[in-house]
Amino acid sequence: MKRALITGITGQDGSYLADLLLEKGYEVHGIVRRSSSFNTRRLDHIYRDPHDSDRRLMLHYGDVSDASRLVTLLMRIRPDEVYHLAAQSHVRVSFDEPEHTGDTTGMGTTRLLEAILMSGRDIRYYQASSSEMFGATPPPQNEQTAFHPRSPYGAAKVYSYWMTRNYREAHGMFAVNGILFNHESPRRGETFVTRKIARAAARIKAGLDRYVYLGNLDAVRDWGYAPEYVEGMWQMLQLDRPDDYVLATGVGSTVREFVEHCFAHVCLDWHDHVRHDEAYLRPAEVDALVGDASKAREEFGWSARTPVDRLAQIMVDAELEQLATKTPETWSAPPFADSRTFREHVAPAVPR
Ligand code: NAP
Numbered sequence: 001m002k003r004a005l006i007t008g009i010t011g012q013d014g015s016y017l018a019d020l021l022l023e024k025g026y027e028v029h030g031i032v033r034r035s036s037s038f039n040t041r042r043l044d045h046i047y048r049d050p051h052d053s054d055r056r057l058m059l060h061y062g063d064v065s066d067a068s069r070l071v072t073l074l075m076r077i078r079p080d081e082v083y084h085l086a087a088q089s090h091v092r093v094s095f096d097e098p099e100h101t102g103d104t105t106g107m108g109t110t111r112l113l114e115a116i117l118m119s120g121r122d123i124r125y126y127q128a129s130s131s132e133m134f135g136a137t138p139p140p141q142n143e144q145t146a147f148h149p150r151s152p153y154g155a156a157k158v159y160s161y162w163m164t165r166n167y168r169e170a171h172g173m174f175a176v177n178g179i180l181f182n183h184e185s186p187r188r189g190e191t192f193v194t195r196k197i198a199r200a201a202a203r204i205k206a207g208l209d210r211y212v213y214l215g216n217l218d219a220v221r222d223w224g225y226a227p228e229y230v231e232g233m234w235q236m237l238q239l240d241r242p243d244d245y246v247l248a249t250g251v252g253s254t255v256r257e258f259v260e261h262c263f264a265h266v267c268l269d270w271h272d273h274v275r276h277d278e279a280y281l282r283p284a285e286v287d288a289l290v291g292d293a294s295k296a297r298e299e300f301g302w303s304a305r306t307p308v309d310r311l312a313q314i315m316v317d318a319e320l321e322q323l324a325t326k327t328p329e330t331w332s333a334p335p336f337a338d339s340r341t342f343r344e345h346v347a348p349a350v351p352r
């Protein structure tokens with residue numbers, strides 16, 4: 001039985017990757033941050049009691065800012081594959097917390113790579129690199145495109161990208177960069193724009209809210225469906241040689257178009273419900289990301305299958321279903337009588 005370790009297992013991608021690896025017969029270990037409330041909601045459907053003898057999902061407390069803990073976990077778990085997904089992954093938040101973002105999204109990678117090296121074991125390593133690294137460089141972007149990050153998050157990911165390549169070149173490690181463009185799902189965090197819009201469309205349709213407040217509607221992103229992207233991560237670690245690969249749909253849409261798809265699906269005119277709030281603008285914006293994934297298609301047959309309008313429908317339907325299964329008490333509107341979530345509301349306006 002192959003053994004995998006996933007950092008960031010409680011996040012969107014970590015949870016889908018855990019689903020996939022369990023289906024493939026792996027023993028799956030995940031690192032979870034200690035939190036005062038449960039942060040394992042996305043794993044509820046695969047969680048098994050620690051007393052079940054045949055369970056194949058094991059969770060361990062740990063943090064990518066804690067090097068000695070990473071070494072201990074690597075020694076104890078002895079994984080065949082490590083998927084490094086943990087990060088402070090919110091671009092807007094990275095402007096508020098640049099140092100923390102550098103420590104986790106950047107230095108966390110070095111701590112983990114070094115722990116793997118110290119283990120002396122032949123471990124295959126996946127680095128969650130990002131299209132945010134391309135930043136201001138115009139599309140289409142592929143593996144040869146120059147990086148020009150536009151946020152502390154993007155800069156930290158560029159550092160991690162090069163550390164991954166360096167451990168491959170200097171130490172012969174099987175280390176790959178998956179350069180993934182935006183991928184979304186009903187498990188997406190509530191403060192990323194697609195989930196925020198899908199959630200708002202459903203809540204407005206249900207009469208729970210009237211407005212959603214958004215920032216830049218002109219930004220272009222290449223949005224795909226997350227479960228397909230974790231398949232690509234796994235495929236990269238099964239290759240004969242380590243390399244770096246873009247995963248993307250190749251189709252760009254504006255935030256406005258995503259809004260249109262979501263509101264049209266619930267038969268509402270978005271103009272009546274979308275308002276602007278400059279608090280959601282960024283000090284420096286990434287205007288357009290549209291990826292070219294032909295290398296992944298040619299070398300291991302990966303391609304995205306879900307178009308953006310279908311993705312919007314999947315996300316809105318999941319929100320509607322969630323509302324339908326909740327009792328009216330737990331439906332209560334958020335304290336701001338619109339679809340701003342508390343976490344986004346407390347973010348300071350720009351400039352700080
Ligand atoms: P996500 O939902 O925000 O998940 C991030 C995960 O990292 C969570 O499990 C989080 O734990 C964990 N984490 C954060 N700080 C940590 C720390 N100091 N120590 C240990 N764990 C920590 O992100 P995602 O969308 O699944 O993305 C996965 C990875 O791919 C990230 O590295 C992201 O930057 C990268 N990426 C994502 C996309 C995308 O479109 N989704 C595209 C390109 C690259 P909590 O649950 O406790 O917060």
Ligand code: GDD
Nearest residue numbers: 089091130131132181182191192193194214215216219280
């Ligand atoms: N979050 C958010 N909230 N974004 C908004 C809003 C809003 O109210 N209004 C407009 N936007 C715009 C942002 O300015 C950005 O141009 C776009 O919507 C997408 O924002 P996010 O969904 O927050 O994602 P991101 O593209 O910045 O970053 C995501 O994708 C990267 C890959 O390109 C994250 O998942 C990163 O971790 C990932 O690396």
